[in-house]
Amino acid sequence: MTQASTAMSAIKDYILSHHLRPGDPLPTESKLCADLGVSRSSVREAVRTLVALDIVEVRHGQGMFVGQVSMRPMVESLVFRGLLAPGDDYASLRDVVDVRMTLDSALADDVVKAWKGRPDPVLDGYIDDMEELAAEGKTFSEQDQAFHARLLEPLANHLWAHLIDAFWAVHTLTVPLMDAPAAEDIITTAKAHREMLEAARRGDVEAYREATHKHYAPLVLALSSPRPPRP
Amino acid sequence: MTQASTAMSAIKDYILSHHLRPGDPLPTESKLCADLGVSRSSVREAVRTLVALDIVEVRHGQGMFVGQVSMRPMVESLVFRGLLAPGDDYASLRDVVDVRMTLDSALADDVVKAWKGRPDPVLDGYIDDMEELAAEGKTFSEQDQAFHARLLEPLANHLWAHLIDAFWAVHTLTVPLMDAPAAEDIITTAKAHREMLEAARRGDVEAYREATHKHYAPLVLALSSPRPPRP
Structure with a gap:
């Protein structure tokens, strides 16, 4: 030593x-x-x-x-690992999105239980902002991250929030390497957030899972196309 | 900068x-x-x-x-975060086990699909070793980790294996802070690994989930008892 x-x-x-x-x-x-x-x-x-x-x-x-003993070191490693991935396709970013989708689906029961019948102007505000930005053709990663973080806040196990946040960060840092999303995809993604929240408030786990899935759809589609050459 | x-x-x-x-x-x-x-x-x-x-x-x-750009930095942070946790109970270790259980359950479909009808002397060997050690009242964390790593190896998304391995490491590093497990719990845990593999080979997702759950039961029980004071 x-x-x-x-x-x-x-x-x-x-x-x-x-x-x-x-x-x-x-x-x-x-x-x-x-x-x-x-x-x-x-x-x-x-x-x-x-x-x-x-x-x-x-x-x-x-x-x-x-220090805060945050997940930041993990995020840095994961982002770098993603960039290092062999070949010039989106394989490693698809893996990250796959992990996010599976985690969201696994937590659906708990999230729906936490938000059933529960109003929250802050969450509504994030969605309003996303839809407004989407209508102007702008992306909204800040509001998106805040939405997901707040959605998981009521869960007793805070490790989930840290994990999802870490994977979100990996994702946000690697997405700029892709082509800009199409205007209609931005709008679809913004709307899917509202559907997720509405399904959770109704207490409908299946609808929540479906909306979550839909909310990733434009990204999954973009990631299945060939990756542009590195600058 | x-x-x-x-x-x-x-x-x-x-x-x-x-x-x-x-x-x-x-x-x-x-x-x-x-x-x-x-x-x-x-x-x-x-x-x-x-x-x-x-x-x-x-x-x-x-x-x-x-470097290998491994999950090691994340593991170090998580272990330390666990030790830092407020109060002298097992709350942070329970959170880690909760994450492991949920991930195992979320991956059940893929694991069963990968192992259905597939013989593997290496996996069988790990289980034989675990049962042998358990019969002598010994623990088997090395074989346990190797078993879980191999079970996830056929999955296309390698991030899962890294994540599960990272949480496994957190767990192994913090468990020595607890009292030694009882002999019958060690035997139950060893046997549950065989049940997991057998269920996967039969293609029975529900039985696989149940066996996985059972495999954590002695640990979950130990974590719900009060924590001994720090030395």
Whole structure:
């Protein structure tokens, strides 16, 4: 084990044994060197790795803090993995969409249970915005992501929201590599969000699943066409 | 943008524009400094972050290579996130098991389709080993992971195998924090693997789902009991 990996384990142990939470301050670099008995360069190397994993956050002029331990590292890896995929087709992006579709379908029961008969002006607002943008031929990835995140918010298991969000991010970062979607596809996708929410509010799991499926249809179709050559 | 993040993007772009694959060699540190016009310390910092994300691999005395871009960073984050979870109960581990159960259930159709009527001495071997170890009161996480990995191997979408494997790893790394499982639970779990495979071979999706569910039962029960205090 190198000095840097010893330092990394020691910093993680420090966070756990002191019951620290995301955002809590960590000791200074000098204090860590002294406490752990390792060199300053090893502590620096360890901190850089922990920052990459979102376990530590460095705020300039303020010091080090416990990070958000988000899914961001996974998203970066997945996006890169997608871009690395062999061949110049959309295979890896199709895999991501396939995972999203299956997760949405697997969570249909819970989502419908959570939203049955439940009004929510925020969700309605996202859909209104999407339809408005779609009518102008504009895309709406921000509202789209916010919609899906809010839809999963009531679920007791927050890992789902993180997972879906991570796959959503992969998707958003790789979609710009494709041709721009057609105007009618943007409108279909916006409308499908409303159908999803309405089905959930009626408590109709099957209709919710169908609307979810429909909401991916233009994307699935675009991904089955050949990929344009890389610039 | 700092010099290090410029260097990081440049290295990623280099990998993509040269169509490199995992395991392919990268230019030396000096060549990267010269080509990208950034300092050696920035390149080093960038490389450390990329190593943490498993995008670059450093082999001592051999140089730098494109990494495996695995789910390892996600696993590290998830394990740590689980340990950080508020309260001294098993809530975060229950969430992980919940995700595994839902994914297994969502993939039941595809798994059964892949294995219907298909003999496989390797899978049978894993189960024999599990049952043998269980009879001696020993656990079998290695064979367990190998079993699940092989079960998903025939699926066209390899992201599933990576996801399930990542959640499996989270699980294995956090389970040692719990009390040792009872001997009869180990035997039940080993047997349930055989039932899963037999159901898949018969082409019986419902029986496969039931066996999968049963295979998690001892764990779900253990996770619903109060957590022992941290050492």
